[in-house]
Amino acid sequence: MKKKVLLMGASGSGKTSMRSMIFSNNPASLTSRLGATIDVEQNHVRFLGDLILNLWDCGGQDAFMDSYLSTQRSVIFSHVGVMIYVFDVESREMEKDLEYYRDCLEGLSQFSKNANVFLLVHKVDLVREAERNTVVERKVEELEKASGETPVKVFSTSIYDESLYKAWSNIVNTLIPNARNLSKHLRIFAEACNATEVILFERTTFLVIATSSHADSSDAFPSDPVALHALDPKRYERTSELIKAFKQSCSRLREEFRSLEMELAEFTAVLDEMTKNTYVLVVVHDPVIETAAIRMNICMARKKFEELQGDSLVSEK
Amino acid sequence: MSSSPQNYSAVANSHTNGTIRRTKILLLGTRRSGKTSLFQVLFNGFPLKQAFYLEPTMRVAKHLVDTVIPLEIWDCPGNITVDTLGASLADFSTIVFVIDIRDLYQQPVSKLVEFIVAACQVNPDINFEVFVHKAERLQEDDKLENFRQIHERVMDRLIDESPEFEQFPLNFHLTSIYDHSLREAFSLVLHKLIESLPYLEDLLNVFCANTASPKAFLFDTSSKIHVATDTSPVDQATHNLCCDYLSMLNSFGPLYRSNAINDPRTSRDSPATTPPPTATPLSPASGSVSASAGVPLASPPKPPFFPCAATSLSPSHPGTTLTYHLVTPHLALLALLPTTVYEMRRGLVEWNVVWFREGVREIWEVEKERSAGEVV
Ligand SMILES: Nc1nc2c(ncn2[C@@H]2O[C@H](COP(=O)(O)OP(=O)(O)OP(=O)(O)O)[C@@H](O)[C@H]2O)c(=O)[nH]1
Ligand SMILES: Nc1nc2c(ncn2[C@@H]2O[C@H](COP(=O)(O)OP(=O)(O)O)[C@@H](O)[C@H]2O)c(=O)[nH]1
Ligand SMILES: [Mg+2]
Known part of the structure; x- marks a missing residue:
């Protein structure tokens, strides 16, 4: 199953940088060496089992934009699963950016009515911390207004912190057909392990695919263990960021990261392969449970999750 | 790891401070050479981006640091001199002198030499460590070339002062807050002070x-x-x-720390x-x-x-x-x-x-x- 993802936005807004960080494991420091993207760069990323992301990184210079909207129109905007539109938070040409954005929305409504639209207010690290919230709020308002009837989700991002992982995990989640089903089984697994939380990551990107927690645990499910422990709300994206950074450190030694177990003062956890394409993090707060027991449980759950992944992807075809 | 276990001056030079005697380290260098960022990154887990916003240091800041041995690290303003320091150089076990790697002019070198000469009179056992800093700013070749030049100039100037300095044990390190070279260099500095x-x-x-x-x-x-x-x-x-x-x-x-009141942990x-x-x-x-x-x-x-x-x-x-x-x-x-x-x-x-x-x-x-x- 292929899903087409359009990456759009003005030249220099940061599209190629984020793509190379998420999918090619490049460090942020190397992004300054990237040249402008010429026309469209297509990439196929095998994401989960049969799910293949077909990324279209669309160079943002005016000449290219004009051609996407005219001669290439049907090629660009057909069969789109998701469009991600990137806005540089410091853009000096917001009027023009918005005009192109509205034109792209129109193209989508013509050829891919059901596409999801994500807007990224990018490079927020450039805004002073004290002003960041107000600046982002104002942008969000502006972008929602420009989107008219089209439902959009807006995230503020920077390649220098975990916000990038939060946005992309959300984006990718809309593309995984069996995400809900996976969550249900993760919940069962968490109970079996007596775990506070179980998190499933995609193997190469370390984006979060599913968690054992209920989406809004605090209200609807007061007995949810995560709600009871009141864990850090940024833990998912921070974990992605931390593991990705450590994977980079390992590769500098020509080693590959395999697994991690921790018995820290605060919690016990194991991060290990779950299936061919996924890693699982099991977090336990019960001090009696040891990492060996968690490992054993992961071992026994592997087959089930392999099946689950295979099954539902095939059936959705 | 090079170690000089015979160098026990560290202990002899520590002062009583309340009940604990701390080994003192002096951080010197010209303005904006990176002393404050260096200290903050090492000991306060300072986010790198914030290093841009650091105010210039106006007065000597004395930081107490407890690692394997208790330390007292003095972060000094760029214009400090032997006379305005407000303490005798005999009190210090180590002087870390920070030079911006692109700064090949006379000023930092003169200052370093001035301190070396003054320190040797009162404290011949003192350790001198030169951090050639912000090294990541230069390409590999330029980096080594500037490093060599700084080294050479310092040694030339020292020998001008007195031929006795020919054998002066001066250690040079390439450092940057953007990688782990700073940690490695500081480890070496610390090792000389740990008696055990x-x-x-x-x-x-x-x-x-x-x-x-x-x-x-x-x-x-x-x-x-x-x-x-x-x-x-x-x-x-x-x-x-x-x-x-x-x-x-x-x-x-x-x-993943639990914020629950009844956490079993x-x-x-x-x-x-x-x-x-x-x-x-x-x-x-x-x-x-x-x-x-x-x-x-x-x-x-x-x-x-x-x-x-x-x-x-x-x-x-x-x-x-x-x-x-x-x-x-x-x-x-x-x-x-x-x-x-x-x-x-x-x-x-x-x-x-x-x-x-x-x-x-x-x-x-x-x-x-x-x-x-x-x-x-
Ligand atoms: N590129 C680079 N810049 C650095 C490094 N260390 C510090 N800087 C920058 O150098 C500038 C000055 O650093 P400070 O730590 O304020 O310098 P200082 O020596 O304490 O200056 P005074 O306030 O005069 O004492 C800051 O903008 C830092 O970001 C480094 O390793 N690499
Ligand atoms: N400060 C900052 N710079 C960024 C960020 N993301 C990308 N950049 C820089 O923006 C420049 C242009 O990025 P690039 O990905 O080539 O833009 P593209 O033309 O949209 O593909 C590069 O120099 C990147 O290093 C960010 O989050 N913060
Ligand atoms: Mg590009």
């Missing part, structure tokens, strides 16, 4: 021999400076990986709350290995809890496991182990960690007593 270093090294050597480990470090967990390592040479890439591993573990803790013993087992103080003359034998471990019902972690790497054969074991509230043993040893002979590894921990604890107690002791 040979005993720590012995303990690490024994650990490596017993567990087939190619490399082991004793790290200060928060600053990520290694306090000691076994005597095999340090490979920079391995050192960097260990620093990154520590950073990751440091970040993971608070991320809060009742669990942590090393901070565990009274240290009674240990006979290790006299510097006795071998650390034999001295650690025969000390009873903390007795059952409630064994103390020491955080630990392990990460396995591939594809190296037979695979490497990087282990982390906290040994005191602030020091952790990081070791590279063959995965086969870690997986098949876990008991052996853990047994060695226990002995290692006891050994470090004894040395630590001695260091504590020493710094609390009467003025020499």
